[in-house]
Amino acid sequence: TQLLEQSPQFLSIQEGENLTVYCNSSSVFSSLQWYRQEPGEGPVLLVTVVTGGEVKKLKRLTFQFGDARKDSSLHITAAQPGDTGLYLCAGISGNTPLVFGKGTRLSVIA
Amino acid sequence: EPEVTQTPSHQVTQMGQEVILRCVPISNHLYFYWYRQILGQKVEFLVSFYNNEISEKSEIFDDQFSVERPDGSNFTLKIRSTKLEDSAMYFCASNRLGQGRYFGPGTRLTVT
Numbered sequence: 138t139q140l141l142e143q144s145p146q147f148l149s150i151q152e153g154e155n156l157t158v159y160c161n162s163s164s165v166f167s168s169l170q171w172y173r174q175e176p177g178e179g180p181v182l183l184v185t186v187v188t189g190g191e192v193k194k195l196k197r198l199t200f201q202f203g204d205a206r207k208d209s210s211l212h213i214t215a216a217q218p219g220d221t222g223l224y225l226c227a228g229i230s231g232n233t234p235l236v237f238g239k240g241t242r243l244s245v246i247a
Numbered sequence: 248e249p250e251v252t253q254t255p256s257h258q259v260t261q262m263g264q265e266v267i268l269r270c271v272p273i274s275n276h277l278y279f280y281w282y283r284q285i286l287g288q289k290v291e292f293l294v295s296f297y298n299n300e301i302s303e304k305s306e307i308f309d310d311q312f313s314v315e316r317p318d319g320s321n322f323t324l325k326i327r328s329t330k331l332e333d334s335a336m337y338f339c340a341s342n343r344l345g346q347g348r349y350f351g352p353g354t355r356l357t358v359t
Contacts (some may be wrong), residue, residue, distance in 0.1 A: 170347045179251075179338045179350030180290065225290065234292040234303050235280075235348065 140164075141226055141238035149244040153215050158241040160226035161208045167229055169209045171200055174223040174240070216245045249273045251351035253339050259357045260329055268324045268354045270339030279322045280340040280348060281314065283307070290338070296322065329358045 142161045150156055160169070168187045172180035184193050186202035186209060193200045197220075199212040213220055223240045230236075252271045260266050272279050281293040294304040296314055313325045322341075326333055334357050340348035 172347075172350075177336075177353070177355075179340075179353045180348075182347040182349060185347045227290075232303070234295060234305065236292070237290040239289045 141228055141236055143224075143226060143238035143241050145241060146239070147242050147244075149246065150216055152217055152245055152247050155212065155214050156216055156243070157210055157212045158224055158243070159208065159210050160228075160238055162228065163207065164228070164230055165206050167206070167231065169202055169206070169226060169228045170235070171209070171211055172225040172227060174225055176223075180225055213243075216243075218245045218247045221245050251339055251341055251349050253337075253351035253354050255354060256352065257355045257357070259359065262331060262358055263328050266326050266329055266356065268326075268337050268339075268356070270322045270324070270351055271320050272322055272339065272341030273349055274320070276341035276343055276349070278302075278342050278344070279314075279316070281324045282338045282340060282350075283335040284338065284353075285335045293324070293337075326356075329356075331358050334358045 144159050168185055170185045171183040173183055174180045184200045186200055189204045189206045191202045197214045201210050221244050223242050225237055225240045227235045227237045254269045258266055279296040282290050283293055284290045292305050294308045294314055295302045311327045315323050336353040336355050338353045339351040342348045
């Protein structure tokens with residue numbers, strides 16, 4: 138069973154601060170996706186990373202896929218209250234279904 | 248922007264009853280999925296569907312569950328005899344090959 142461990146589980150920061158959340162596994166993934174989920178809603182896809190070492194930017198969000206394709210990070214610059222939510226990473230390996238981590242719940246305080 | 252839609256948004260049913268959860272995936276997507284999320288827990292894969300048949304299913308997806316694409320637009324999940332532990336948010340998702348999944352807003356199923 139492939140597991141994705143996300144850390145930290147909870148993060149509360151002030152508006153304007155920077156933060157990084159992590160997604161780690163002992164398994165190699167062919168691709169890894171980051172989603173954001175609001176309470177009572179479905180996950181919303183933010184990005185897919187495929188190549189080891191790949192870095193993708195989405196405005197103030199920077200996603201990195203580890204060289205070995207076992208881990209990923211999400212860095213948010215100058216966090217805003219609108220960034221508040223549950224950030225999920227999910228990985229695909231071969232023909233296995235998409236596996237989700239438990240998520241990092243981010244709270245950005247104005 | 249196209250989106251996945253799901254109905255109903257909330258379904259309350261008694262234990263032992265059958266429920267059908269409905270989804271309309273994005274029109275040009277070919278791969279369809281059902282996931283569930285028990286309150287406070289992670290999103291869990293149930294089943295994937297491609298070319299009018301199940302391509303993969305998890306241990307959760309036992310004989311009480313079935314999926315169907317009855318026409319060119321709908322994708323349904325049926326639970327034949329609901330149990331208390333089936334209470335969860337059920338998410339439908341769809342994508343094209345190689346893309347991330349696009350999730351619907353979910354159906355909250357409450358089994359009493």
